[in-house]
Amino acid sequence: xxxxxxxxxxxxxxxxxxxxxxxxxxxxxxxxxxxxxxxxxxxxxxxxxxxxxxxxxxxxxxxxxxxxxxxxxxxxxxxxxxxxxxxxxxxxxxxxxxxxxxxxxxxxxxxxxxxxxxxxxxxxxxxxxxxxxxxxxxxxxxxxxxxxxxxxxxxxxxxxxxxxxxxxxxxxxxxxxxxxxxxxxxxxxxxxxxxxxxxxxxxxxxxxxxxxxxxxxxxxxxxxxxxxxxxxxxxxxxxxxxxxxxxxxxxxxxxxxxxxxxxxxxxxxxxxxxxxxxxxxxxxxxxxxxxxxxxxxxxxxxxxxxxxxxxxxxxxxxxxxxxxxxxxxxxxx
Amino acid sequence: xxxxxxxxxxxxxxxxxxxxxxxxxxxxxxxxxxxxxxxxxxxxxxxxxxxxxxxxxxxxxxxxxxxxxxxxxxxxxxxxxxxxxxxxxxxxxxxxxxxxxxxxxxxxxxxxxxxxxxxxxxxxxxxxxxxxxxxxxxxxxxxxxxxxxxxxxxxxxxxxxxxxxxxxxxxxxxxxxxxxxxxxxxxxxxxxxxxxxxxxxxxxxxxxxxxxxxxxxxxxxxxxxxxxxxxxxxxxxxxxxxxxxxxxxxxxxxxxxxxxxxxxxxxxxxxxxxxxxxxxxxxxxxxxxxxxxxxxxxxxxxxxxxxxxxxxxxxxxxxxxxxxxxxxxxxxxxxxxxxxxxxxxxxxxxxxxxx
Numbered sequence: 281x282x283x284x285x286x287x288x289x290x291x292x293x294x295x296x297x298x299x300x301x302x303x304x305x306x307x308x309x310x311x312x313x314x315x316x317x318x319x320x321x322x323x324x325x326x327x328x329x330x331x332x333x334x335x336x337x338x339x340x341x342x343x344x345x346x347x348x349x350x351x352x353x354x355x356x357x358x359x360x361x362x363x364x365x366x367x368x369x370x371x372x373x374x375x376x377x378x379x380x381x382x383x384x385x386x387x388x389x390x391x392x393x394x395x396x397x398x399x400x401x402x403x404x405x406x407x408x409x410x411x412x413x414x415x416x417x418x419x420x421x422x423x424x425x426x427x428x429x430x431x432x433x434x435x436x437x438x439x440x441x442x443x444x445x446x447x448x449x450x451x452x453x454x455x456x457x458x459x460x461x462x463x464x465x466x467x468x469x470x471x472x473x474x475x476x477x478x479x480x481x482x483x484x485x486x487x488x489x490x491x492x493x494x495x496x497x498x499x500x501x502x503x504x505x506x507x508x509x510x511x512x513x514x515x516x517x518x519x520x521x522x523x524x525x526x527x528x529x530x531x532x533x534x535x536x537x538x539x540x541x542x543x544x545x546x547x548x549x550x551x552x553x554x555x556x557x558x559x560x561x562x563x564x565x566x567x568x569x570x571x572x573x574x575x576x577x578x579x580x581x582x583x584x585x586x587x588x589x590x591x592x593x594x595x596x597x598x599x600x601x602x603x604x605x606x607x608x609x610x611x612x613x
Numbered sequence: 614x615x616x617x618x619x620x621x622x623x624x625x626x627x628x629x630x631x632x633x634x635x636x637x638x639x640x641x642x643x644x645x646x647x648x649x650x651x652x653x654x655x656x657x658x659x660x661x662x663x664x665x666x667x668x669x670x671x672x673x674x675x676x677x678x679x680x681x682x683x684x685x686x687x688x689x690x691x692x693x694x695x696x697x698x699x700x701x702x703x704x705x706x707x708x709x710x711x712x713x714x715x716x717x718x719x720x721x722x723x724x725x726x727x728x729x730x731x732x733x734x735x736x737x738x739x740x741x742x743x744x745x746x747x748x749x750x751x752x753x754x755x756x757x758x759x760x761x762x763x764x765x766x767x768x769x770x771x772x773x774x775x776x777x778x779x780x781x782x783x784x785x786x787x788x789x790x791x792x793x794x795x796x797x798x799x800x801x802x803x804x805x806x807x808x809x810x811x812x813x814x815x816x817x818x819x820x821x822x823x824x825x826x827x828x829x830x831x832x833x834x835x836x837x838x839x840x841x842x843x844x845x846x847x848x849x850x851x852x853x854x855x856x857x858x859x860x861x862x863x864x865x866x867x868x869x870x871x872x873x874x875x876x877x878x879x880x881x882x883x884x885x886x887x888x889x890x891x892x893x894x895x896x897x898x899x900x901x902x903x904x905x906x907x908x909x910x911x912x913x914x915x916x917x918x919x920x921x922x923x924x925x926x927x928x929x930x931x932x933x934x935x936x937x938x939x940x941x942x943x944x945x946x947x948x949x950x951x952x953x954x955x956x957x958x959x960x961x962x963x964x965x966x967x968x
Contacts, residue, residue: 328869331873333869333872333873360875360877361875362875363872363873363875364873364874364875365875368873368874369870369873371866371869371870371873372866376865376866377866377867377869377870378867378870379867379870379885379888379889380867380889380963380964380965381888381889381962381963381964381965382885382888390874390876391874391875394874394875395875424964424965426965427964
C-alpha cells in the first residue's frame, strides 16, 4: 500500500495567504521523495500540514492518507498518536529546533516514553543506540544542545526522528545552515538510515542538487503548487518546466566548467501568496511565456514517462534561449 | 550516491573538529567554569555589602532633625544635659571617628543601641522580623503562585478574552497605591459598610488573651486583610514578567518539535516553554524574596502590623540613627543575598548561563 498519499491539499493561513494550493503527492515505503522550491513556495507549510502542526486558524482541506488513514479527519488524540510514532520530522536541528534547557538524551527519549514504546530504562538504552547509530558517542546523551556543533545537533535531530521507529520521515531543510562537508555527511546518513529501515522519506530543500543526489523522485513547487514532478535525475538535468530549469541552473555543477561562466538566476521575486498572478502563476517571471499563459491556469500534464509538468511547453523540452527576453537578460550584468 | 559510508567513517571526519575539547572531560571543564562563575558572583556580593554599610552610615546623617532634641521631647534641659546625651550616643565625636567606630562594631555584628528604645538594635530587629516574615512571606507565596499561574496561561492564550481581562486587572491593581487599597479594605471590611458588617480587625497582629489554636486562628484573622492588600498590589508584576517572557518563546522552533512529537498542549507549555521562559521570573522571585525581609512600610503602618516596616517608620521619624542604619543594612543585605542566590541558581535552571 502507498505509505503517504496527499490528494488535492490546500492550506490557507488565517491572513488569507494561500500557501499550498492543490498538491498531490504519493510515496511508497523505502522511497525518497524530494520537494524543491524557493522560500515561500509552500514547501515547509506542506511539511507541517502533514502532521497538522500549522497554527490555529489555518484552513486545510484535501486528504492526507498516511497508511490509508486520513490525518485531516482524525481526532486530535489520534493525530497526537500518529505524530512521531507514525511520521516524524527532522527539523533544522542546527538552529533552534532542540530545547536548550533539556539534555539531548532526555529529548530523544521523550517521544519513546510518550508513545509508550519502552520503559524508562529501555528508552535510555535505545537513546544510546540511536546516538551511536548517527555517529555520536552514547555518552553525549547528557550534553546540552549548546555544547554540540551544528552538525552534531543535526545528527541528534535525526536520531530523535528515528526514536519511535516511524514509517515516514519528513526532513525539512535538514542540511541548511551546515557547511558543505557536514552537509554531505548528513545526507549520506539520512540515505543510509532510510534504506536500512525501509522508511519513506520526504525531503524538503531549496537545493535541487542535494535533492537530485539523495532522492528517487523530485517534485518542484512554485507558489503553493507542484509544477513539475518526475524521476530526480531527469528533473534535475532536463527540467520540463521553465521554473524547474531555472532552479537547477541556479546551482553550479561541479566539474562543468561551462556553467561556471554562465551563472543564471531567475529574476523577480516569488509571488505573494495572498495576491497571486492570474493564469499560470509563473508567467511574470517566465522567459518562454505565451500570451495565453497570462489568462490560462496550467495544470500538470504528461511530460514523458512518469513525468509531469505544469507548462504549455511540457510536451517537448522547454524552448531554449534565443528568445529576446533571455538574451536581454544575459547581456545585463 | 552510495549509502555505504558507515557511521564510524562519518564520525571520523565530523568528530575531531568539535570532539577535541570535550574529550578532555566536559564535566571537569564545566565544573571549573561554574566555580569561577560562583566566585565572581560572591565577590560582587561582598563588595555590594560593604558599599551598603558605608552608604547606610552617611545617608541617614543627611536627614534633617536632631535625635537629642527629639529625645528630650520639648522638656526644659540644660546645655549640660544635652551635651551629656550627645556624649552618651557618641554624637560629640568627629564624623570620621563615629564612622570607624560604627564600621568596627558592625563587622562584629553589633549594630549599636537604639536611641528611642534604649535597647540593642539587633534585638529590636530580631523581635520584629518574624512578624514581618509571617505577613510578607504569606503574601509572597500567594502572589508569586498567582502571578505565574495566570501569567503562563495568559501568554499561552495570548490575545484571548481571559488574557485581556487578566492583564488589564493586574495592571490596574499594580497601579493602585498599597496604603490606599489597605485603607479602603479597612473601611469596607473592618469598619463595615452598608450591608457588610465589620468582618476583620482594623489592625494589629492579635487581639490578646488567646492561646494555642485560638491564638493561631486569631493571628490568621488579623493576617487576611494585609495579605490580600499585598497580593492584589504585587501579583501583577509577576504576572506581567512571566507573561512577556513566555510570549518571547511562543514562536520558537523547539515548541513545534515538541508538538510534532505528539505532546499534549499543556505538556508542551509546562515541559518545554516554561523552563525556557523562567529566568526573568526567577530573577523577580528572588528580588521579591529579598524584599520580604524589608517588609512593607506602608502596609505595616496602615494595618499597625508590628514588623520591620513599622519599626523603620518609627525610627525614621526621630531619626533613631543606629536603628535606621541597622534596618537599612539588614534590608539591603537581604536583597543582595537573595540576588546572589538567584545568580547561583541560574546555571542549574538554564545550562547556557555562566558557561
